[in-house]
Amino acid sequence: DAKTTQPNSMESNEEEPVHLPCNHSTISGTDYIHWYRQLPSQGPEYVIHGLTSNVNNRMASLAIAEDRKSSTLILHRATLRDAAVYYCILRAVPYNQGGKLIFGQGTELSVKP
Amino acid sequence: GAVVSQHPSRVICKSGTSVKIECRSLDFQATTMFWYRQFPKQSLMLMATSNEGSKATYEQGVEKDKFLINHASLTLSTLTVTSAHPEDSSFYICSATPWGRGDEETQYFGPGTRLLVL
Numbered sequence: 621d622a623k624t625t626q627p628n629s630m631e632s633n634e635e636e637p638v639h640l641p642c643n644h645s646t647i648s649g650t651d652y653i654h655w656y657r658q659l660p661s662q663g664p665e666y667v668i669h670g671l672t673s674n675v676n677n678r679m680a681s682l683a684i685a686e687d688r689k690s691s692t693l694i695l696h697r698a699t700l701r702d703a704a705v706y707y708c709i710l711r712a713v714p715y716n717q718g719g720k721l722i723f724g725q726g727t728e729l730s731v732k733p
Numbered sequence: 734g735a736v737v738s739q740h741p742s743r744v745i746c747k748s749g750t751s752v753k754i755e756c757r758s759l760d761f762q763a764t765t766m767f768w769y770r771q772f773p774k775q776s777l778m779l780m781a782t783s784n785e786g787s788k789a790t791y792e793q794g795v796e797k798d799k800f801l802i803n804h805a806s807l808t809l810s811t812l813t814v815t816s817a818h819p820e821d822s823s824f825y826i827c828s829a830t831p832w833g834r835g836d837e838e839t840q841y842f843g844p845g846t847r848l849l850v851l
Contacts, residue, residue, distance in 0.1 A: 652838065663737075663826045663842030664777065707776075714837065715765045715830040718790075721840060723769075723777040 624708045629728045632698045640693040640727055642708030647688050650712040654721065655682065655693050657704040664707065664723075667693065703731045735761055735836070737829050739843035746817055747851055754812045754846045756827030762807035763829035767840065768800075771824040783810045807832070817850045824848075 625643040632638040644653070655667040668675055668682045670691075675682040681694040695702055707726040713719030736759040746752050756766060764785050769777040781791045781802050789802035799821075801813040810829075814821055824847050828840040 654838075656840075656842075658777075661824075661845070663739075663828070663845045664840075665842065666839045669838055705776075715840070716832075716837070718782070720767065720779055720782055721828075722779060725776050 624710060624724055626706070626708055626724065626727045628725065629730070632695075632702075632729060632731050634700060634731055634733050635697050638695040638698045638702070638729065638731075640695075640706050640708075640729065641690065642692070643690045644708070644710055645689045647710060648712060651710040652712070653682065653684060653688075653691050654709045654711055655680070655706060656709065656721070656723075657702075657706045658726075659701075659704045667706070698729075698731045700731050700733060703729055705729070735831060735839070735841040737827065737841045737843040739825075739827055739846050741846060742844065743847040743849075745849045745851065748818050749816055752814045752817055752848060754814075754825055754827075754848075756810045756812070756829070756843055758808045758829045758831075758841070761829070761831040761834060761841075764807065764832045766804060766810040766827055766829045768802060768810075768812050769826045769828070771826060771845075777826060780812075814848065817848070819850045822848055822850045 654669040656664040658664040670682045683692045705726040738757045740755045766783040768780045771777045780795045781789045783789045783804040785804045791797045804810040826845045828842040
């Protein structure tokens with residue numbers, strides 16, 4: 621699976637939108653883009669995933685560049701509970717065929733009141 | 734829902750003893766479970782992939798005789814740290830992927846087990 625690059629940290633103000641970038645210039649056509657987040661002292665939590673089209677769910681939106689070499693996780697209205705480390709991970713192979721998640725360093729998001 | 738539990742949540746043991754950590758999917762069946770470890774201020778490191786009814790697949794550098802994994806049923810995987818030493822102190826996290834529900838792309842993570850070896 622290809623590698624991703626994320627900023628080490630970002631700051632946001634409460635109730636403002638947050639755009640978390642992820643670069644994946646060596647992405648292959650079968651790589652899904654996954655986002656997970658980890659709150660302090662907890663296990664990670666699934667946020668969203670996509671392949672080519674933008675995706676929305678109740679937690680966030682995922683905007684994928686047309687060439688798929690980058691993507692952006694969008695939190696529409698940050699809350700203090702969104703302070704976490706956000707991981708952008710690529711995965712091509714389904715889990716039941718040996719696929720796995722390899723976590724990078726992620727982006728530590730802090731949210732100021 | 735999709736809830737994964739781990740037991741115990743934290744454990745303190747003496748050097749040389751073995752510790753078993755359980756990972757259960759509470760409301761779904763999981764053919765595949767994963768075990769990670771995480772040191773302070775670091776990212777998660779995948780240790781092994783556990784498939785129900787078969788041997789676990791370990792990542793490079795992970796000692797399979799030290800970290801015994803058993804996936805006896807579709808809802809339970811266990812990790813046993815044998816002859817634990819202080820350097821094994823870490824945060825151990827499991828995850829599971831659902832089977833037959835339509836969300837097989839998602840890994841659901843447990844809350845983690847903090848192991849301290851004295």
